[in-house]
Amino acid sequence: MTTAIIADDEDLPRKELRRMLNKVWPELEIVAECEHGADALETIHQSAPDIAFLDIRMPGMTGLDVAHAVKGRCHAVFTTAYDSHAIDAFAAGAIDYLLKPVSEARLLEAVTRLKERMASKQPVNDLGQLMSELDKRLRNTHVERIRWISASVGDTIKMFPVEKILFFSSDEKYTRVVCHDDEAHVRKPLKELMDGLDPEIFWQIHRGVVVRADAITRAHRDELGKYTVELRGIEEKLKVSQAYAWRFKPM
Structure with a gap:
């Protein structure tokens, strides 16, 4: 068959x-x-x-x-x-x-x-x-790239220039937008955001996580072969799913 x-x-x-x-x-x-x-x-x-x-x-x-x-x-x-x-x-x-x-x-x-x-x-x-x-x-096909992410926090609208965003993480309802010194949640699905992000700059490393590639300082592999990555300037570590582990294979 x-x-x-x-x-x-x-x-x-x-x-x-x-x-x-x-x-x-x-x-x-x-x-x-x-x-x-x-x-x-x-x-x-x-x-x-x-x-x-x-x-x-x-x-x-x-x-x-x-x-x-x-x-x-x-x-x-x-x-x-x-x-x-x-x-x-x-x-x-x-x-x-x-x-x-x-x-x-x-x-x-x-x-x-x-x-x-x-x-x-x-x-x-x-x-x-x-x-x-x-x-x-x-x-090289022209795509309109996102330049700013705007997020509503109570009565305040926070503006995040895309070049300062470290990573996006998403659940079923919201997408979390994280910079060095601030973060917020937006209602726009990660899938839609990704259409406007440059894939050379932002890498998907998990179904619900997209990270700025040049913010990655190191990737750790555990005894089971699973990876986590560290980003410059923050303590939070991000998991890499098996589907994206190929990005971190030694050259």
């Missing part, structure tokens, strides 16, 4: 891809649908699917990040809403992509190639250079 996961932060494209896969490849078992990259990475580690259908742009951990982190443990097919200019880099690699909205005919082509690749027992390609090129191109 061939198995696969689907990772996309939008519900409708995820369900539509499952529907079309059920039609063009009924023998394929979809073992999980994931709403973001961290879930996808955890599922790949736990379930070891043969194929991962990964949306290129997801908040925090992108499809490219997931493919890099799993290091060839499964075949990857990227889904993207970008036009052909942004995905020219695919032309040089033995990898497939699906341009949204995905057509059934195009999906059938991708499925046929996947079947041929697996039937001939071709190894999963090393996509490091390709993904680096894609990542560079896609991150």
Whole structure:
């Protein structure tokens, strides 16, 4: 039995891809649908699917990040809403992509190639250079970045310039915004905030934690292989989930 996961932060494209896969490849078992990259990475580690259908742009951990982190443990097919200019880099690699909205005919082509690749027992390609090129191109796409975070505290509105924020942590209702000398809570979900944060500056290290990378002073690994990080100027330590431990592997 061939198995696969689907990772996309939008519900409708995820369900539509499952529907079309059920039609063009009924023998394929979809073992999980994931709403973001961290879930996808955890599922790949736990379930070891043969194929991962990964949306290129997801908040925090992108499809490219997931493919890099799993290091060839499964075949990857990227889904993207970008036009052909942004995905020219695919032309040089033995990898497939699906341009949204995905057509059934195009999906059938991708499925046929996947079947041929697996039937001939071709190894999963090393996509490091390709993904680096894609990542560079896609991150250069203009995105309106957040410059200020405003938080209501009683009758007061606190203003936090984004360059002074050390980390964001989120529960189901609120997102905590922390600087060296102050903090507050905002009602905006972390997922929405991440759309406006520069991923080169702010790293997601846990499902509910995003940290300023240049504020990290050290990462500690315990006897179980779990990481915590320390930030400059504060005593609070932040946990790193397994999905993001790859950020702290020695070079």
